[in-house]
Amino acid sequence: KVDSPGDDVTWCLATGRDAGVVPGVTWGTLTDKKDQQMWKRLNCDSLPNLEDGVALPPPVPPSSQDASWSTAALSSLPLTPPRSVPASPFPYLLPAGGSSQNRPKVTVLVWNKIKGYLDWLRDDFTRDALQHCSTECVFTSDKRAMTRSAGVLFHVKTHSKSDFPNKRAHPAQKYMMVSLEQPAYAPLMKQPAYTSKFDYLMTYDLDTSTVPVITIHPHYAAKEYFEAPSVPFEEKLDAAVMFTSNCKNAGADSRLKYFEELMKHMTVHSYGKCLHNTEEPPAGKRSRNENKRRVLSKYKWYLAFENNIIKDYVSEKVYDGVLAGTVPVYYGTDGVDRLLPDGRAVVKVSDFSSPKALAEFLTGVGADKSKYEAYLAWKQQPPQSKVDAFQSVIDMTAYKYTSLCRVCHQLSEDGATPK
Structure with missing residues (x-):
């Protein structure tokens, strides 16, 4: 229920950002029917500053490949951009102020x-x-x-x-x-x-x-990933957080077994349906995604596990963690570095021989401010070339x-x- 004009604006903005509702377009297959009806009833098209359209994220596809855990030893990751930037980082776009005349x-x-x-x-x-x-x-x-x-x-x-x-x-x-x-x-x-x-x-x-x-969400520009603030180290919970509700399908069994073993060696707060042990605080006027990121921001680590390892497939999970200012602990494609603002933005599960080894590493780094903040150092005064490189990924x-x-x-x- 929407009770006031202020709440109307909040709902419209949240839906525009999180559900892909766009003013003045044909709805097609992309938006829930109830959201369409509410959008029209509140006349959201008339509100200013609604973001341009985005589609809903796809379901994570299943894979015939079983989850497996690498025995590779942990190695330090350099602070490097995900790819080199061409002389013109966005040759597919019309430059700002450029003429639209005589384009091919x-x-x-x-x-x-x-x-x-x-x-x-x-x-x-x-x-x-x-x-x-x-x-x-x-x-x-x-x-x-x-x-x-x-x-x-x-x-x-x-x-x-x-x-x-x-x-x-x-x-x-x-x-x-x-x-x-x-x-x-x-x-x-x-x-x-x-x-x-x-x-x-x-x-x-x-x-x-x-x-x-x-399949990265286009809601945020690259600079917002670099500028997103982090909760101070001293105020973060010395624990890992997970939001996992797919408990049966698409590789979930092996993932849940890993979580269960990890929980034996460190504190993990689970807000999803799987291994649920912590209640999510009320969202208030925040959207569902905004409330989730608020929760993530309070933790040192976020368990961002894909359903399966699929080459170069990266879902929204890891990006939610990066935006929230926590450090994602990522299980998925080894090529995730190429799709992040920086390779040091995550801890890779594949670098550890077992859940126990991972827990020992997270506990040790989580107790050392300088070691922990090294995983957030990529945000500090990035060169424009690095921001452009990640924007080319988002594009x-x-x-x-x-x-x-x-x-x-x-x-x-x-x-x-x-x-």
């Missing part, structure tokens, strides 16, 4: 149904892409655009392997496959006869994708118009536009 026009035809969390035909995405991309970037599902399209996009999860155009409209035209799913959810990805038809592969695999697409998200810009820029660079 790039049209992308979305061949089959594209839906859910990968809805690149959303009104706000296509509008913002047309306004902010360094190309005149147009995404359309109108097949009459085939002859003028630089690229034809196929959403693998909803695609039939027999559903292709009769032929390419021109020699430079690129066929592009996009998916946020792992092959277990999109079996066509395991068929070389199918994948060989494409010029571009676009998945969350950073090494095999022409234009990688990842790889599938949930923002920047992915459209990156696709159009790549097509333009490859000379795929019809002559």
Whole structure:
């Protein structure tokens, strides 16, 4: 229940940030029906300062790979940016104050149904892409655009392997496959006869994708990760915190066994349904995510465990911890360093031989202020190049118009536009 205009604003802002509700767009499949109705009843479209659209996060896909624990010895991680920054860190975007005139026009035809969390035909995405991309970037599902399209996009999860155009409209035209799913959810990805038809592969695999697409939330700019304050060391609880409610599916059994063993050797407060032992404080006017980050900020360590290890797949968990000013203890892809503001921002579970070894390390570092704060040192006066490097990571998200810009820029660079 919303009781006052002030509460109306709070609800609209929280929904706009956390649920992906966007003023003036077609709702499609992205937002809960009750939220849509409440949004309209409160006339949220009329409120200022609502953030541009983001999609809801996808479910973490299951994996056939069982969880396993590395015996690699702990080694110090250097304070390094996740990747080198090109001379122009955002070549896919129109520079601030730049003219939108005389941009190369790039049209992308979305061949089959594209839906859910990968809805690149959303009104706000296509509008913002047309306004902010360094190309005149147009995404359309109108097949009459085939002859003028630089690229034809196929959403693998909803695609039939027999559903292709009769032929390419021109020699430079690129066929592009996009998916946020792992092959277990999109079996066509395991068929070389199918994948060989494409010029571009676009998945969350950073090494095999022409234009990688990842699942980081675009709610916050890179600078906000660096500027987010941390609770002073002396005020933090000398414990680890976890929010885990998936207790049965997608690798949860091995993860819960690890948590149980870890709890034998150090204090762990569990606010989720799994191994629950601590109650979450009331959110008040905060959104669910804001209240969660408030809780995380009070702890030295946050157990950010993926459901399974999937190469280059990183969910929102680790980013929640980084934003909250705690230190995530991360279990997931070894390549997480490339997707963080800095490699020293997390402790990797894979660096330890057992839960006991991890607990001993966390307890020791947690008792030493200088050692603990070394994990937060990356935030201090970062060079702009480092901030830009992480912003380029955020811009790889599938949930923002920047992915459209990156696709159009790549097509333009490859000379795929019809002559």
